[in-house]
Amino acid sequence: MACQGFKNIPYSWHEQIIDLLAERIVVVDREGNILYINEAYCEFLGTTVEKALNEPVYEVIENSRMHIVAKTGKKELAAVQPINGSEMIANRYPLYENGEIVGALGTVMFRNPEEWRMYKSKIQRLVEELRYYKTKVQSEYKSKHDFSHLIGNSPLFVAAKKLAERVSESASYILIIGESGTGKELFAHSIHNNSDRSGMPFVAVNCASIPEHLLESELFGYEEGAFTGAKKGGKKGLFEIANNGTLFLDEIGDMPIAMQSKLLRVLQEREIHRVGGQKSIAVDVRIIAATHRDLDKMVAEGHFRQDLYYRLNVIKIEIPPLRKRKEDIELIAMNLLKKLEGRFFRKGIELSQEVKGKLTQHSWPGNIRELENVLERSINVLDGQVIELDHLPLYLREQESPHHDEKKKSKTSNIMPDFSTIPVQPLKETLAAVEKQAIENALAFTKGNKLEAAKYLEMSKTSFYEKCKLYNL
Known part of the structure; x- marks a missing residue:
């Protein structure tokens, strides 16, 4: 017609x-x-x-x-x-x-020169502004690592890496399990970079580092006037920023239980509500979560929502600690040295055979992060090209056997405060004194390394730092 x-x-x-x-x-x-x-x-x-x-x-x-x-x-x-x-x-x-x-x-x-001039003066300005913010987002929220950066040949590590590569192109949620310093964030970066979302934002957030009262507004954003101090015009949350990309929720085990229910609702409905807002905002975000905690135990104890655990645990990737991949230690150390050489403007740094032996013997409670710190410390005191035993921290030099650290840890864990030195006082003050002494013992054992001390005391990093601040340690 x-x-x-x-x-x-x-x-x-x-x-x-x-x-x-x-x-x-x-x-x-x-x-x-x-x-x-x-x-x-x-x-x-x-x-x-x-x-x-x-x-x-x-x-x-x-x-x-x-x-x-x-x-x-x-x-x-x-x-x-x-x-x-x-x-x-x-x-x-x-x-x-x-x-x-x-x-x-x-x-x-546009049909004539006048319309073109209007475009040049008005619309072009918006195009340039869009370019600016697009470039800014791409630089701030871009994955920085790929699978070539994951170094290791041990069977456990290779199996974890292969699984991560296989599932990277899927849209399913992933839960990465591993001790602190094993490279969970590197795995998350690599998975995103190998997915069909690689051109979109990769947004990482540490759930343990954001105060509980701010976590909701950080994740979901807020509207203007939602609370005292809210920005004019409101603010986008990390879910909106990560839309069509990947949101990496590190230390998910430290997320408050009240916040877990709100996160579950967003994952189920695939939409968010800004704090103080009325309308729902649809989001398409792939979630990669990570934790060093035993979530199965936390679920059993009621500290982590079972329904959220099953929602996140579609694909589980377990990254082995460094002590279970001894054959990779030398390879990882040499790779870290190459990175540190650029930072210190050095070239051709090597490890002596004695140092290689010591590195292999150590149990590495801090994993790759601890190894990098040891190597950085060694380069700082290095005059020549070869790292010798004298360049290592004292606790590594004094190491006697592969089991030495475990024995020392066991011995130290049994050290108790001398209650006879504590005066009779209210129970609250007595408990505080015992707690302070336990933290001091742990810090003395780890040579001031707060991350290791927190692990020995089985405390979260956030709680440990708060206690240190409370006791001026």
């Missing part, structure tokens, strides 16, 4: 109607040669209709893709096309006859 109605319009009107509706228009045949182009387009291009007709479109129109659309049959809508030093918005449609592609139609917005 529409075609019959169009035939009623006098043919002499057709070109005028096309010019009014389509602004600038070009039609090409199957080979990309120009069959029709209107004067408005030619005027803008600095040519004439006579010169443009029957010429290849890519020779007449800068950065044209009309010949590609005429081949592929795939339309391109609202495409930004650089022409004459700036951008215009182009629409490109394939043309069919009897079910076969015969050419393509292209239109470009």
